[in-house]
Amino acid sequence: MKDVLIITNYFPPETGAASNRIFHLAEGLQRHSFKVSVLTPLPNYPKGKVFEGYRGRFKHTSKENNIITHRLWIYASNSKNKFLRLFAMLSYSFSLIWFFAWNKIPKTVIIQSPPLLVAFTSVFFLRSKKRKLILNVSDLWPLAALELGALKKNFSYRMLEKIERFNYKHADLILGQSEEILSHVKSMFSKKETLLYRNYPDFKAPIPKHAINTSEKLKIVYAGLLGIAQGIFKLCEQLDYSNIQFHIYGAGPEQNTIENLIKNKPELDIVYHGEVSREELHHVLIKYDITIIPLINRIYGSVPSKIFEYARLGIPMLYFGGGEGEHLIEKYELGWIAESSNYADLNFKISKIEPSKLQSENRVKIQNSSNKFFNFNTQLQQLTKHI
Structure with a gap:
């Protein structure tokens, strides 16, 4: 049974697309006879506060459906203040460094990106010829932040671009949730191994039964x-x-x-x-x-x-x-x-x-x-x- 570690910023009981995507990936790999463990912050998204039952802890480890989940300390915040958001990301990065120093890391690691800095921390400390790093890219940062108006093309943006390139360069395989992401990666590293991996759901859906009342709105x-x-x-x-x-x-x-x-x-x-x-x-x-x-x-x-x-x-x-x-x-x-x-x-x-x-x-x-x-x-x- 092959060991796989998944590093992510989002995981249940948090809600949202990112959390669901990684949860399905972890469960799916476990069903395919992989021994899966997950490294994630103490749950706090989207409210920006650590959930009840997890507060006051530096680390929380549990086993659910044979998936070992390590939850690490984070300074939780959803503030609009850029410095507080940066500190929140850095706090989780520091927790990751601590975990890497004191725990044996599997030879295969899947890293979720964004957040860009969390991915950078993982790639920087775990890159090794003996380890396979798989970068799961769901959005293109810092480009997405630029298009949303959250960043401007200044020194900070150029630094984030360098971090992005570093992550792509040292990943052994890059998963992209869109063709555009893969094209973007290939424009930087034409020989990089990539795979289209979209956020497909994994649940049993009922057969649709619906009749619209044309007299209503x-x-x-x-x-x-x-x-x-x-x-x-x-x-x-x-x-x-x-x-x-x-x-x-x-x-x-x-x-x-x-x-x-x-x-x-x-x-x-x-x-x-x-x-x-x-x-x-x-x-x-x-x-x-x-x-x-x-x-x-x-x-x-x-x-x-x-x-x-x-x-x-x-x-x-x-x-x-x-x-x-x-x-x-x-x-x-x-x-x-x-x-x-x-x-x-x-x-x-x-x-x-x-x-x-x-x-x-x-x-x-x-x-x-x-x-x-x-x-x-x-x-x-x-x-x-x-x-």
Whole structure:
């Protein structure tokens, strides 16, 4: 049985795409007879506070489904202050260095990136001719931060670019969740071994059963992080509510702003449901007519994992984010595309949605496409050949 260590910034009981992605990877490798251990901070995302039951600890080790999970100390923060966020990342990096010094590290290590500094710490201290380092790149940093307006092209940005190159250079295999990520890596290191490894879900989905009542408003749902990149607050302001009702699930920086908007403008047909577990969310989402996947800006290399999650559930999607995600929605006939950042086009596309495209027959078609083209086990088997 081959030992594999996964180093990640996110892991259950934390919620979100990053946590789900690594959890499925760990479970999948364990089912394929790998001995898996996970190195992660004490759970704190997205609230920026260490969860109850883990506070006051420097390290917490548990074994769940035969996966050994080491949770290390972190200065938890979701502050908008750049220095506090940097200190939070550095604190976990210091914990990793401590762990590397006092523990035997397996010969195969999978490292999640971003965060860039955490990946750099792992690559810098673990690189060895006797060890295989696999870098799992889900977003292109610092490029994504530049496109989001979080960074400017200055000395700090150039330093992060050097760190990015260092990570790619010393990784033995790079997994990218999009074709754009792999192209970016190849533009730097043309001979680097890469593998497309998307965030496909791994759960049993019910057979879609849905009938839309054409006399009622179209029920659109968003579920996920209420962050700056998603732009849900602006979406709430810009939607035309003549024939739609907008439902929101999730938490994040924009939560209070959205709740205040609903309170101050009751004429907007918005319903905020708060945060629910992923399992509960799956049962809830299939009741809605369509789901929306927005991004405030098109981010090169980013493909929202919601595409694969919702396809597995058979839910028609309205994609509003640009980039490679548009190609997937169009190629596999998963729903509709509105021009990124064009709210007039978004409202127009919503007004033209045909009820026949929302019924069970079309949902089964979407789910069948997911089973064929977004199959987690098929993808995992391909990965195990490289480990």
